[in-house]
Amino acid sequence: MRVALGVSYNGQGYQGWQSQPSGQTIQDKLEKALSTFVARDRVSTLCAGRTDAGVHALMQVVHFDTDCERTPYAWVRGTNANLPRDIAVQWAVPTTAEFHCRASAISRRYAYVLLESPIRPSVEAGRVGWSFRPLDLAAMRQAADMLLGEHDFTSFRASQCQALTPVKTLLDIGLHKHGAYWRMEFEANAFLHHMIRNIMGCLVQIGQGAKPPQWMAEVLAARDRRAAAPTFSPDGLYFLGPRYDAKWGMPDRTPAYDGLP
Incomplete structure (x- = not known):
């Protein structure tokens, strides 16, 4: 069995x-x-x-x-x-x-939870990422949209990644703010090693105003890990789970899914 x-x-x-x-x-x-x-x-x-x-x-x-x-x-x-x-x-x-x-699995889903605050996390330490500068939602959404669809994500791939191909299909990116907390959701057919954390590094730089939104397209087109931002902290990254065809009878989420900020 x-x-x-x-x-x-x-x-x-x-x-x-x-x-x-x-x-x-x-x-x-x-x-x-x-x-x-x-x-x-x-x-x-x-x-x-x-x-x-x-x-x-x-x-x-x-x-x-x-x-x-x-x-x-x-x-x-x-x-x-x-x-x-x-x-x-x-x-x-x-x-x-x-x-x-x-x-x-048809797809996989992750969320990144980020605290926007001039003061570092304390009780949430290890469970949220951190940006000490304010983030621009419109700029980040504009940049995130450039990643949707099928692309070669080499620029966001860790050197030790064992995936057979860097070509993946990013199905959805959702960016939401709840008070001082950001929840950024990613869904793709599959992900490369460190792919989300490397995308997060770029999104945060754009959100903080260090880079313009179009920089994301330049990083993607470069197909070179050196073109992207440093890998972001693992602290706020959550695997939300895979999606399956309904025929398998697997739950789509757990109660904690909607409990994150």
Whole structure:
């Protein structure tokens, strides 16, 4: 039997999603919890989108194969009983071998939450990015629109990116301000390593007035990482989750989705 899980986590204390010798990753903690729950030596998981150190998730989707029969409620409660408090399974869906959390995804969604304030974050430290200068919404939206559609995103690609091609389709970018907080949402068929954080670096420079909106088009056309701004902080980046065809019966979001600023 194949089981899919929706997992949320605060990434501050972890070395990203992917398993490491240190054992201090989300995958390591989840697999340990699952293995304890089903009394197996090891349960191996795959995820919809690997996240870097310090990056959070509201609905990371994973799947694993098992011969253990449990109800969805039992998978959630039993796994959570063995997880640290900053990682939690939100839902479980028994599915078939045809479902693949990564290959079956139609698109992936991220949000970046940013505090605009002359004073650095305190209670939100590690959970929001920060701009100490005011940001111009109109300029940022004008720049963001230049990225929509299918493009070669080499200028926003980390040097260690393992994607087979830098060509991706950015489906939507939404920029919204709630008081002192910004929420910037990105949806694409797939993302390159550090792609959103590199786009954020450019958007913030444009929003602060250091660069004009048309600079974004110049960076994109350059197809050269050196043309873009420095990689922005991981602190405010959240993986909102993938989208799937309705036939798979996977939830579209968790309650926390609408709770971010």
